[in-house]
Amino acid sequence: MNRFWLLRRTGAQCLDILRETGRWSLLLAGILGSGLSLLKHRRLVLEQMLKIGVNSIPLVSVVSIFTGAVSAWQAAYQFEGIMSRNMAMNFLGAAVSAAIFIELAPVLTGLVIAGRVGASLAAELGSMKVTEQIDALETLAIDPVRYLAAPRFTAGLTMMPVLVVYADLVAHFGAFVVAHFLLGVSAATFFDGVRNHFIVHNVFSGLVKALVFGGGTALIGCSIGLHTSGGAEGVGSSTIKAFVYSSGFILVFDYILAMLLF
Amino acid sequence: MIEITGLQKLFDDRIVLRDVNLTIPEGRSIVIVGRSGYGKSVLLKSIIGLVRPDRGTITVDGVTITGLGRKQLFSIRKKMGMLFQSAALFDSMSVYDNVALPLREHTAYGAKEIERRVLEKLSLVGLATAAAQPPSELSGGMKKRVGLARALIMEPKVMLYDEPTTGLDPITAGEINLLIRETQSRLRITSVIVTHELDSAYVTADSIAMLHDGVISFHGSVDAFRGTSDPVVTGFRDGLRRGEGGLS
Ligand SMILES: Nc1ncnc2c1ncn2[C@@H]1O[C@H](COP(=O)(O)OP(=O)(O)OP(=O)(O)O)[C@@H](O)[C@H]1O
Ligand SMILES: [Mg+2]
Numbered sequence: 388m389n390r391f392w393l394l395r396r397t398g399a400q401c402l403d404i405l406r407e408t409g410r411w412s413l414l415l416a417g418i419l420g421s422g423l424s425l426l427k428h429r430r431l432v433l434e435q436m437l438k439i440g441v442n443s444i445p446l447v448s449v450v451s452i453f454t455g456a457v458s459a460w461q462a463a464y465q466f467e468g469i470m471s472r473n474m475a476m477n478f479l480g481a482a483v484s485a486a487i488f489i490e491l492a493p494v495l496t497g498l499v500i501a502g503r504v505g506a507s508l509a510a511e512l513g514s515m516k517v518t519e520q521i522d523a524l525e526t527l528a529i530d531p532v533r534y535l536a537a538p539r540f541t542a543g544l545t546m547m548p549v550l551v552v553y554a555d556l557v558a559h560f561g562a563f564v565v566a567h568f569l570l571g572v573s574a575a576t577f578f579d580g581v582r583n584h585f586i587v588h589n590v591f592s593g594l595v596k597a598l599v600f601g602g603g604t605a606l607i608g609c610s611i612g613l614h615t616s617g618g619a620e621g622v623g624s625s626t627i628k629a630f631v632y633s634s635g636f637i638l639v640f641d642y643i644l645a646m647l648l649f
Numbered sequence: 650m651i652e653i654t655g656l657q658k659l660f661d662d663r664i665v666l667r668d669v670n671l672t673i674p675e676g677r678s679i680v681i682v683g684r685s686g687y688g689k690s691v692l693l694k695s696i697i698g699l700v701r702p703d704r705g706t707i708t709v710d711g712v713t714i715t716g717l718g719r720k721q722l723f724s725i726r727k728k729m730g731m732l733f734q735s736a737a738l739f740d741s742m743s744v745y746d747n748v749a750l751p752l753r754e755h756t757a758y759g760a761k762e763i764e765r766r767v768l769e770k771l772s773l774v775g776l777a778t779a780a781a782q783p784p785s786e787l788s789g790g791m792k793k794r795v796g797l798a799r800a801l802i803m804e805p806k807v808m809l810y811d812e813p814t815t816g817l818d819p820i821t822a823g824e825i826n827l828l829i830r831e832t833q834s835r836l837r838i839t840s841v842i843v844t845h846e847l848d849s850a851y852v853t854a855d856s857i858a859m860l861h862d863g864v865i866s867f868h869g870s871v872d873a874f875r876g877t878s879d880p881v882v883t884g885f886r887d888g889l890r891r892g893e894g895g896l897s
Contacts, residue, residue, distance in 0.1 A: 448759065480866060500763040515739075518735065518737060518740075519733050519735050519737040519738055520737050520738070522694070522699050522733070522737065523731075523737035523738075523739070523799075524739075525697075525698075525699055525726070526699065526729070526730070526755075526800075527696050527726070527750065527751045527754070527799070527803075528723040528724070528726040528727045528751075529750070529751070529754050530719070530723065534754075593793070606810060
């Protein structure tokens, strides 16, 4: 290890990010270019939707309910510092709701999906790669991009908004439980707050984020999986890499989309 | 017909194939022998376009596959089949689905016709009863036989076998050798077989080629291979014998 270690490490990391983004773009182009083959593979798409969507519901439920609960509790604490308790409780529903729609539900669901789906796609396709199953598909004249990546990408893209809508609902429920039973806010006050400050654009923005996060996570997981090398160890590092890159992707694009949408 | 000229392949500056020249006539079967790690699998994978050579050309059925676009490569691959050294079965699918997949992807056959063809190929390798099993429940030799059924399902004109009998018991190995020989002569399939096992080479080959130090150092009929005094061939051919002699 010499004194340029840090510099070299940073440089290598930057190169890796560039190479990865290039691969993701190529894969995305391949997927978009595969067009109608999706119709032929609709059974595979449904299978993946089930895997990515339905199977994520338990985890998304737990994360959302606690997200809603803690944001209600924290909002109450913060508002009480700057306004009367009565006013604070009137605002509670509105504030928590906006945060859930715009930020909390899409980003936290996204991170859950990055961990659960991005990593498992990389592991699945990665182990297919190192055991020559991807090569076998190629020799059978079956395009791995069409057969494996496109259905997974489509499922990620479509299921993520569904999960986020679900997370929206569950998080509101969590927030309401805390507001009502622990902070003494009446149901009417809480939901009036939610309704009076309900802005369709917030929900819409959250869903746009969901599309990007879901598609991005699936794309990254597939790309890293398909480029795996180095046996079982390689599969392990691909799994970690997919999680790291897809969570990074989500946080960066959360910011970019915030700039674009608001 | 397969024509390989001036084929070169490096992995990270390490030369694996230096200058491979080989012609395999249509409908004939050639066995490629050579020591472990000398690039036999790489050569097979180049023929089906999985490995892109650094130099040289490969022509299959008059089509030069080196430098071909993906679309054309896929269309020529439909005429080819490959049995992987590792069998490479899809472990998320049953044996039946493994063999049925190419039919489902490339043909418009109904479920009945697919079933007929799949079971026919599975019986050919003696595994019709294992159709519903997942690959993880099969022995190594059984996996290879499923891989063989899958490679044959589209009735290819060119078959590439990467160590089809390695790891099989002598009886099954004998059956597989016979099967390879029969499909080749009955359907006039051009066959390229990579193997270590000279006994199966003698049964399945019309000619034998020796891959050594990145080149085909010997290529001739089975009799020529058995009779030659080429030092590389005799070393490989009789290495086994000497080993056996040492044990007795
Ligand atoms: N994808 C790859 N990346 C780097 N090196 C490779 C790759 N594939 C093969 N090699 C190298 O090429 C050489 C030849 O490998 P190959 O698998 O063709 O050997 P082989 O003759 O089939 O051996 P065996 O009889 O043991 O199967 C080996 O040294 C291997 O390390
Ligand atoms: Mg090999």
